[in-house]
Amino acid sequence: MSKLNRLLSSIGLSAALLSAGAACAGDITGAGATFPYPIYAKWAETYKTQTNVGMNYQSIGSGGGIKQIKAKTVDFGASDAPLKIEELDFEGLTQFPTVIGGVVPVVNIEGVAPGQLKLTADTLSAIFMGKITKWNDPMIAADNAGVSLPDAAITVVHRSDGSGTTAIFTTYLSQVSLDWKRGVGSGSAVSWPVGTGGKGNEGVASYVQRIKNAIGYVEYAYAKQNKMSYAQMKNRDGKYVKPEADNFKAAAANAKWDADKGFYMMLTDQPGADSWPITGATFILMHKSQGKPENAKEALKFFDWAFSANGDKMAMDLDYVPLPENVTKMIRTAWAAKIKDSNGQVIWK
Numbered sequence: 438m439s440k441l442n443r444l445l446s447s448i449g450l451s452a453a454l455l456s457a458g459a460a461c462a463g464d465i466t467g468a469g470a471t472f473p474y475p476i477y478a479k480w481a482e483t484y485k486t487q488t489n490v491g492m493n494y495q496s497i498g499s500g501g502g503i504k505q506i507k508a509k510t511v512d513f514g515a516s517d518a519p520l521k522i523e524e525l526d527f528e529g530l531t532q533f534p535t536v537i538g539g540v541v542p543v544v545n546i547e548g549v550a551p552g553q554l555k556l557t558a559d560t561l562s563a564i565f566m567g568k569i570t571k572w573n574d575p576m577i578a579a580d581n582a583g584v585s586l587p588d589a590a591i592t593v594v595h596r597s598d599g600s601g602t603t604a605i606f607t608t609y610l611s612q613v614s615l616d617w618k619r620g621v622g623s624g625s626a627v628s629w630p631v632g633t634g635g636k637g638n639e640g641v642a643s644y645v646q647r648i649k650n651a652i653g654y655v656e657y658a659y660a661k662q663n664k665m666s667y668a669q670m671k672n673r674d675g676k677y678v679k680p681e682a683d684n685f686k687a688a689a690a691n692a693k694w695d696a697d698k699g700f701y702m703m704l705t706d707q708p709g710a711d712s713w714p715i716t717g718a719t720f721i722l723m724h725k726s727q728g729k730p731e732n733a734k735e736a737l738k739f740f741d742w743a744f745s746a747n748g749d750k751m752a753m754d755l756d757y758v759p760l761p762e763n764v765t766k767m768i769r770t771a772w773a774a775k776i777k778d779s780n781g782q783v784i785w786k
Contacts, residue, residue, distance in 0.1 A: 465736045468495035469502015469515030470601045471637040473719040475658040476536055477515075479751045480743050492739055498637060500599015500625050506530065506722045512729075512736045514722040517601020518625045522699045529725050531775045532699045533768045534718040535740065537689050537758040539657045540605050541680040541715065542668040543645050546572060548585055551660075552679050554668040555580045558613035558714070561670070564652060565593055565610065566617065567631035572650060580671075587650065594644045594653035597634025599625045605717035606654045609705040613714075654715075657681075658755045672714045673706050680713050686758045688716035694764050696771040723776060730778035737772055737785050744768070 467477075474496040481492035495501070499516035506514025507528055525532055542561060544554060556564075560576050563569040569576055572586040596603045607623040621627050635641040638655045642663055645653040657680045660667045669677045678684050688707040694700050704716040721740065727733040742748060749759035760768075772785040 463735065464491035464493050465513075465732070465739055466493050466511045467502075467513040467515055467721075467736070468497055468505045468511045469722075470499045470517045470719055471496045471639060472499075472517045472538060472540075472602050472605075472656040472717070473515065473536060473757070474638070475656075475662065475755050476752050476757050479755065480739075480748055483747070483751065484739060484742060488742075490735060490739070496637060496639070498596070498598040499601030499604070503599075503722065506724070509724065509728070512723070512732045515719065516625075516722060517717055517719045518604035519701045519703075519718070519720045520699065520722070521701055522697075525699045525722075530722050531725050531771065532701075532720050532722050533740075533771060534694070534700050534702070534720050534760060534764070535743065536752050536760065537685055537704065537716065537718045538756070539680045539685045539688075539713045539716050540602055540609075540654050541657050541660050542670070543642065543653050543655055543660050543665045544668060545645050545647075545649055545651045545666065546587065547649070549666055551664075551666045552669055553584055554666070555671070555677050556668045557671045558610075562610045562614035562617045564591060565595070565630070565632070566620065567593070589650045592648050592651040593629075593632030594641050594648065594651050595629050595632045595634055596626075596636070596641060598636050600637075601625060601717075601719065602638060602654065602656060603627065605703075605705060606715060608703055609715045612706040657685075658757065661756055670714050672710075672712050673708050674710045674712070676710045678711060678713055680756075682753060682756045682758055684711050684713035685716045685756075687711035688713050689718070689758060692718075694767060696767050700768070700771075725775050725777065727776060727778050727784060730782075730784050733776060734784050737776070741769065 477494050485491050499518050502514035505511045573588045604625045611618040611623040635644040638659045641653040642655050642659045645651045669679050671677050687709045688704050706714050744765040752759045776784050
């Protein structure tokens, strides 16, 4: 069992435990994106030891998290696909980012080490459209001189559930490939031209590890913790870059966060020689009017703590990029302005 899986198992952040009533009174409940699951798990473990307040989080995918927060069955929902302000207002929700990370292509090709394979936007989109079907295809070989690529069929692995990771990945492909934009499009769920589906980042990682000559896409923490072979990507500036925190940070350098627009932001295909092209933020969704204000306050206290120096270090240890201090100040100000109890009284001061 990997270090990450041992960590997740040890703190019991699973839908099964939560539905079985494992959450204690006063614990925080959330559900959604698998993209930030590793850091939410680490934060929750440490926060529990310091405050005795648990954070029970169901890693069920962004689509599931959005459904659960709309249904008011959890204190917060989590999504890597941010909602636009019109939908937030219609549903009575507010949204804020927590960390920035990277979606990375992962492969299982015998003899190919992490970062050894190089892919361009054209080759990546062609693989996931089923136009490139073998690893020794001339398009791939042209960028990988000296790499031994087999004359073997490529197995494509994608998400089977509604996924913010998929939204980031397909947004990028739609930006860089007109064929992809017209033929497949972007979103948390798309009609995949080829491949087999896995549930969650965990499911995709597991499938790629088990299937020889497979390719999939996961949040980088999953690739790193499971020692998976990942690809370098050619970015907008024509440079091949590896997925790492500094390159995620470079991609986010030009972000203009706007609290009045629900902090909506897509960070794919950003300029910069060091920018990782499939970068994204992950977001928390909460109701503006809280029927259980004490629960909401506990959730905000948890994320306030997570935005501290200790929380930032944990994020960096897992190769996420913490938000800049000016952004976390904007977020706290937005909490005070937008999240209130049913009588209109401010919850966060």
